[in-house]
Each structure stands twice: as structure tokens, then as C-alpha cells.
Amino acid sequence: MFREMRRADRAMExxxxxxxxxxxxxxxxxxxxxxxxxxxxxxxxAVLDGKIYIHCTAEESHCKDNLxxxxxxxxxxxxxxxxxxxxxxxxxxxxxxFGTAKEILDPARKNAALMALVEKxxxxxxKEGREYAMSAEPVTSVIExxxxxxxxKARRSR
Numbered sequence: 001m002f003r004e005m006r007r008a009d010r011a012m013e014x015x016x017x018x019x020x021x022x023x024x025x026x027x028x029x030x031x032x033x034x035x036x037x038x039x040x041x042x043x044x045x046a047v048l049d050g051k052i053y054i055h056c057t058a059e060e061s062h063c064k065d066n067l068x069x070x071x072x073x074x075x076x077x078x079x080x081x082x083x084x085x086x087x088x089x090x091x092x093x094x095x096x097x098f099g100t101a102k103e104i105l106d107p108a109r110k111n112a113a114l115m116a117l118v119e120k121x122x123x124x125x126x127k128e129g130r131e132y133a134m135s136a137e138p139v140t141s142v143i144e145x146x147x148x149x150x151x152x153k154a155r156r157s158r
Contacts, residue, residue, distance in 0.1 A: 002098060003148045012093070012152030020095045020152060022047055024077035029145075030093060031066035031073050031101070039066055045075075046105045048114035052097065052145040053104075053113035056138040058138065064103065067143065073146055080152075093154035110142045 007013050013018070019068065031038040040103055043054040052075060056063060067073070079093035104110045118129030133140075 002151075005153060010155055012095075012154050014036045014150075016093075016154070017095050017150055017152035018047075020054075020093050021077055021097070021150075022077040024079055024095070027052070027054075027075050027077040029063065029073055029075050029101070029143075031063060032070045033062070033066050034042075034069045034144060037142065038074055039063065044117060044121060046113065046120045048116040049112060050147070052147070054143045054145070055114060055117060056141050056143060058141045063143075064141065067101050067103065071102055072098075073101045073145060074098055089155070090158070091155055093152070093156070095150060095152045097145065098146045098149040099145045101143050101145045104142045104144050107137075109144075110137070113142045113144070116142070 021049045024045075026042045027045045028040050028042050030038055033039055039057070041063060045051075045054045047050050075097040077097075079095070080091075081093075082091040104113060114137075115126075115132040116129065118126065118133060122129050134138060
């Protein structure tokens with residue numbers, strides 16, 4: 001079902017994949033619209049219990065429409081990079097996650113995901129983050145991505 005990685009010599013081990021995924025600053029969620037066009041947008045995200053969580057508007061949106069029509073998604077995270085001009089190359093690490101996505105409606109799970117985002121992006125501000133998340137809850141949706149297949153690729157040598 002999923003194609004083998006072309007450069008298997010650069011494949012990352014599962015522990016390395018999880019590390020890049022946990023530490024990544026943002027990820028790009030790609031979905032498919034009813035019109036057949038892809039839609040890819042960067043999101044802040046957090047990993048909780050093996051699933052990936054993003055937040056977005058509670059209003060209708062391109063992304064949410066796509067997920068209702070076709071829940072299959074691809075989520076890509078690029079970790080550390082460095083352009084190597086003299087080598088005509090780049091040192092990099094990246095993770096690609098194939099999975100399914102859906103909006104979380106359960107308030108407890110939604111809150112847990114929002115707090116995971118606060119912990120990742122605003123460590124040391126748990127109280128303020130909880131207050132912010134509670135005040136933004138009516139206008140915020142949380143999307144849960146369940147990974148089905150993950151790959152990681154890296155060139156770490158200079």
C-alpha cells in the first residue's frame with residue numbers, strides 16, 4: 001500500500017522518527033478536496049499517546065471540509081536542516097506520516113490536546129495556557145491524526 005523509500009540508506013529508525021516528530025516546530029498537513037485538488041497548510045502540533053493533534057478554527061474551513069470528504073492525510077515535519085553550498089547538498093531530517101484525521105468533539109480529549117500544545121509551545125505557562133484554551137474553546141477545533149504509516153529520512157553528515 002505504501003511505497004518503499006527510494007533512499008533506504010537514509011531511512012531513520014523508529015526512535016529517531018519519533019524524536020523528530022516530538023521536537024518538530026511545525027508540520028504540514030496535506031488533504032484532498034472534493035474537487036480533487038490537494039491542500040497543504042502548516043500547523044503547530046503536539047503528539048499525545050501516539051497521535052498528532054493540531055488546532056484550527058471552529059468555523060467552516062477548507063481543511064475541515066476536506067477531512068469530512070476524505071479523512072486520509074499526509075503530515076510532514078522537517079527537523080533540523082543546513083544547506084551545504086560547497087557540496088551542492090543539504091543536511092536534513094524529515095518525517096512523513098500517512099494517516100486518517102478527524103475533528104475531536106469530546107471536550108475532555110479536546111482539552112487534553114490543547115494542553116499538550118500549551119506544554120510544547122509555552123512551557124512554564126500552564127495556568128495561563130489553560131485559561132487561554134478555555135476562553136478560546138468555543139472558536140477552536142482540534143483535529144486528531146491517527147498514524148497508519150510513518151517514514152523518516154535524514155542526511156546527517158556534512
